[in-house]
Amino acid sequence: MDFSNIRRLHLNNVAAVRKSPISEISGSLGDLGTLLPLMIALAINNSISLSSTLVFSGLWNILTGVIFGIPLPVQPMKAIAAVALARKFSPGEIVSAGFTTSGVVFIFSVTGLLQWFARAIPTPVVKGIQVGAGLSLVISAGTGLLQPLGWTVPNAADNLIWSILAFLALLSTQRFPRAPYALLVFLVGLVLSIFIAGLDSLPSFMLWRPQIYLPSWAEFETGALDAGLGQIPLTTLNSIIAVSYLSADLFPELPTPEVTSIGISVSLMNLIGGWFGSMPVCHGSGGLAAQYRFGARSGASIIILGLFKILLGLFFGESLVRLLTVYPKSLLGIMVLAAGLELAKVGEGLNHGARDLWETAEYGTNSHPALDNHQRHRELTDEERVQRWTVMFMTVGGLLAFKNDGVGFIAGMLCHWVYRSPRLWGVLLDWRRSGRRSTTTGAEQEHLLP
Structure with missing residues (x-):
């Protein structure tokens, strides 16, 4: 890990908290829609220790x-x-x-x-993993959290x-993006949870x-x-490579x-x-998009969240299960929906602003030094845009159809190689022709020798 930037990042964290403390706190809660349902379900199932999960996460x-x-x-993984x-x-x-x-990661x-893998995967496939993950969150919000609800059921508070x-x-936060939406929803949800459970x-x-x-x-063999x-393909693609790309965006x-x-x-x-x-955990592009959507702009937001988790885990632990179990799914569902839409939006920049479209523009030796190695955006043809x-969307389709990042990745890579095959075939033919010309030229020169 690169520790040389920690001082710079620390100053940025402090500046962000001083500028918008409420936004940072609100943003830190943006990923609760993913965390709470799985963490609670695993704790009730006695598969994890809730207190250890809170402390270590x-x-x-x-x-x-x-x-x-x-x-x-x-x-959660x-x-x-x-x-x-x-x-x-x-x-x-x-x-x-x-x-x-x-261990594998x-x-x-x-x-x-991992670095080789990240360089070898084309940007449209990575974007497809991100968009597919976002749409998966939207679908899970609808089917798992919102669809089972009725106008009055399961109860008056949910x-x-x-x-x-x-x-x-x-919707109102579209006009006021700095509003602490996640913080307000979290607090309302806690009040409703107490009302439901007593x-x-x-x-x-x-x-x-x-x-x-x-x-x-x-147990090791089964697990x-x-x-x-x-879990390995999901972690590699969505929790590592896609996260790096999204962070840059x-x-x-x-x-x-x-x-x-x-x-x-x-x-x-x-x-x-x-x-x-502790519950198996990873980083994820969906959670990053969610926390950004609800106001987080620095590492200070999750530092605040981390302190809060540690206090809960150290002093309350398993006693939190009953209250968190009844947390309103109506509110969690909307938060997951918003997070999914935020992540899916990254597909918009596929043909404009994507990292693989920036190339070094070379200027003459007499150019201004400030212009040397200047980055310019490569213009795409209409055919290239359609192909990308x-x-x-081939990646998105495979991911959603089979609910598997690995299948989406394979589908996207196969589609990419199909588009690249004529170009690769042309390069191979040129190479063979150049080899034949070299052989012929050599034979002719040998024939002309005295």
């Missing part, structure tokens, strides 16, 4: 905010969480799944394979009426008592094969986190926290 929030200086989220919930994983099994994914990072009110409030549901003092989890061989391996004035640094960060979070039953859009 809070610690990673703080370190991430200090080292990277942007609101990089710490969110979704593929592992989905399998763990479906099969009721034990803590040893879910920890083993996190170890497997993180760590090897990719230290060997340089129904379609609350969703409509939250959506109208969200005062008896308020958390009580419960000091954190860390416990070490040592998976058996059977690794059934969940860990399936959202924060061009700040140093962009390198894929190697992000990969090592993901690995260490789980290789350390997993021993204590097609590759991106």
Whole structure:
């Protein structure tokens, strides 16, 4: 990891908090729609330790905010969480799944394979992964959180009426983007949760008592094969490569986190926290887009969130489960919807402003020194624009159809190679022709020798 920019990032964090403290706090809560449902479900399922998850994810929030200086989220590994919930994983099994994914990602990072992978993947495919992830969030918000609601069910504090009110409030923030929407929704949700569960549901003092989890061989085998391996493509594409691209788009004035640094960060979070039953976590482009959408502009936002998590984990821990279980899905659904739309918006810059369209403009030696190595935007032909859009949406289609980032990636890469094949074939033919000419020329010269 590059620690040389920490001072600069620290100054930016401090400046952001002083300028807009409420926006930074609101932005820190932007990813709750992804975090809360999975974390709560896994805690109720006894697959993770809620207190350890809060303490360690809070610690990673703080370190991430200090080292990277942007609101990089710490969110659940979704593929592992989905399998763990479906099969009721034990803590040893879910920890083993996190170890497997993180171990592979760590090897990719230290060997340089991640950097090669990031360079080899065309920008339209990466954009497709981002747009597909955003649309997946929108779909999950509708089917998993909002669709089951009725006008008066499941109760008076969680129904379609609350969703409509939250959506109208969200629309109003289009004109007032600095409004602390996520903070207000979170506070309203807490009040409604207390109303639903009653005062008896308020958390009580419960000091954190860390416990070490040592998976058996059977647990490791189940976790690794059934969940860990399936998480690797998702983590590599959406939690590392797509995050690096999105960071450059959202924060061009700040140093962009390198894929190697992000990969090592993901690995260490789980290789350390997993021993204590913490939920497998990663970074994610969806969470970054969500926190940016709701006001976060620096690492200070997630540092604040991290401190809050650590306090809850250290002093309340498992007693929070009952209150968080009844948190209104009507409000969470709208927050997830907004996060998904924010992430899907990055597809707009595919043919204008994408990093692969910038090239170095060379000027003569007599040019002004300030113009040397100046970056200019390459203009695309209409055919190139159509091809790039097609590759991106082929990636999106594969991801959404099979609910798998790996399938979307393969579909996008195949489409990209189909478009590139005539060009590659032409290069091969030119190479063969040049080789024949060289051979013929050599034979003629030999024939002319005395």
